[in-house]
Amino acid sequence: MCQYKCVKKNDLIRHVRRHTGEKPYTCDLCDHKCSDNSRLQIHIRYKHTKEKNFTCHPYKCYICDYRCSQRGNLETHIKYKHTKEKNFSCDMCQYKCVTKSRLSIHLRKHTGEKPYKCDICDYRCSHRGNLEAHIKYKHTKEKSFSCHVCQHKCVTKSDLSKHLRQHTGEKPYKCDICDYRCSHGGYLETHIKHKHTKEKNFSCHVCQYKCVTKSELSKHFRQHTGEKPYECDFCDYRCLRRDVLENHIKYKHTKEKNFSCHMCHYKCVRKDQLNLHLRKHTGEKPYQCDLCDYRCSFKCNLNNHTLSKHTE
Numbered sequence: 001m002c003q004y005k006c007v008k009k010n011d012l013i014r015h016v017r018r019h020t021g022e023k024p025y026t027c028d029l030c031d032h033k034c035s036d037n038s039r040l041q042i043h044i045r046y047k048h049t050k051e052k053n054f055t056c057h058p059y060k061c062y063i064c065d066y067r068c069s070q071r072g073n074l075e076t077h078i079k080y081k082h083t084k085e086k087n088f089s090c091d092m093c094q095y096k097c098v099t100k101s102r103l104s105i106h107l108r109k110h111t112g113e114k115p116y117k118c119d120i121c122d123y124r125c126s127h128r129g130n131l132e133a134h135i136k137y138k139h140t141k142e143k144s145f146s147c148h149v150c151q152h153k154c155v156t157k158s159d160l161s162k163h164l165r166q167h168t169g170e171k172p173y174k175c176d177i178c179d180y181r182c183s184h185g186g187y188l189e190t191h192i193k194h195k196h197t198k199e200k201n202f203s204c205h206v207c208q209y210k211c212v213t214k215s216e217l218s219k220h221f222r223q224h225t226g227e228k229p230y231e232c233d234f235c236d237y238r239c240l241r242r243d244v245l246e247n248h249i250k251y252k253h254t255k256e257k258n259f260s261c262h263m264c265h266y267k268c269v270r271k272d273q274l275n276l277h278l279r280k281h282t283g284e285k286p287y288q289c290d291l292c293d294y295r296c297s298f299k300c301n302l303n304n305h306t307l308s309k310h311t312e
Contacts, residue, residue, distance in 0.1 A: 001115070019115040021131070042069055094176065094192060129158070143233075150254045152246075153233060166246075166258070186215070 001019045006012050014036050017023070023033035025040040029048045034040050059074040060067045063082050068074050079085050079098040086096035088103040092110045097103050108114070108126035116131040117124045120139050125131050136142045136155040143153040145160040149167045154160050165171070165183035173188040174181045177196050182188050193199055193212040200210040202217040206224045211217050219241055222228070228238035230245040234253045239245050250256045250269045257267040259274040263281045268274050276298065279285070285295040287302040291310050296302050 002113075018128075021116050021128075045069065093197065095189070096176070129156070132156070133159075150249075150256055151234070152249065152254075163246075189213070190216075 001016070004012075004015050006015065017035040023035050025035070025037055026033050027040060027043060027048075029044070032040075032043055032047070034043060058067075059069070059071055061074060061077060061082075063078070066074075066077055066081075068077065076099055086098055088098070088100055089096050090103065090106055090110075092107075095103075095106055097106065105127055114124035114126050116126070116128055118131060118134060118139075120135070123131075123134050123138070125134065133156050143155055145155070145157055146153050147160065147163055147167075149164070152163055154163060162184055171181035171183050173183070173185055175188060175191060175196075177192070180188075180191050180195070182191065190213055200212055202212070202214055203210045204217060204220060204224075206221070209217075209220055211220065222240045228240055230240070230242050231238050232245060232248060232253075234249070237245075237248055237252070239248065247270060257269055259269070259271055260267045261274060261277055261281075263278075266274075266277050268277065279297040285297050287297070287299055288295045289302060289305060289310075291306070294302075294305050294309070296305065
């Protein structure tokens with residue numbers, strides 16, 4: 001199934017579970033399942049006994065107060081948080097990462113390998129975390145994590161961390177080629193493909209649309225199918241994309257306006273709204289009529305002009 005090699009048969013059995021998704025070890029205190037006993041013990045310590053003593057967390061970071069139960073976790077922590085070294089590189093793109101396991105997961109984007117399968121439906125994916133999130137999103141509908149700043153709720157802790165960056169403005173991901181920074185690793189990969197490699201490997205079989213990532217194609221395809229998988233928790237609103245849902249919640253429910261004009265008192269929900277507003281101050285008019293010299297700041301004004309001046 002892959003090129004993994006090991007010394008012991010038990011190591012091979014544990015590894016094969018990554019491909020099969022088998023989780024034979026079940027927690028007696030909750031429904032959590034895992035692929036090997038050591039992970040089960042770690043789960044029990046963290047989630048149930050809440051043990052933070054030296055016995056359960058013998059490995060301590062020499063730079064900060066971080067403690068953990070496994071040496072590998074400590075080494076990964078030091079690389080991520082302190083040394084920032086990325087020794088593993090993808091041969092097929094410019095992606096670099098801290099650990100070999102991260103590289104293996106990334107490579108599945110190129111190979112298309114999807115070793116994890118949902119037990120409830122036909123969904124398959126390349127990462128265990130994606131499978132767990134899928135089950136919560138599509139089947140259990142469980143949203144256990146809440147934002148302390150607004151009313152947003154989400155399925156996973158990582159989703160909550162990403163959401164909180166909207167409030168803090170944190171952008172931990174930086175492009176190695178230019179000064180672009182962003183709040184999400186996926187945005188960085190899309191940026192590199194859009195701005196630097198220019199590769200568009202995904203095509204729509206219904207129309208001529210091409211795009212950089214498979215997720216973009218999936219979002220586009222919803223325009224043909226009419227699928228609206230994102231549903232508001234506060235009303236009956238449904239939409240095609242998660243970012244559209246987040247904007248809806250800000251507009252209709254939380255009324256949160258994080259973007260302010262530095263030239264007047266105007267505030268708005270989205271950055272693109274602020275950019276449009278700023279044209280009132282700068283006088284920028286990027287839209288030009290193809291039939292006359294008319295220019296304007298907003299596309300809707302150009303459409304109105306064309307209808308009124310040139311349409312018979």
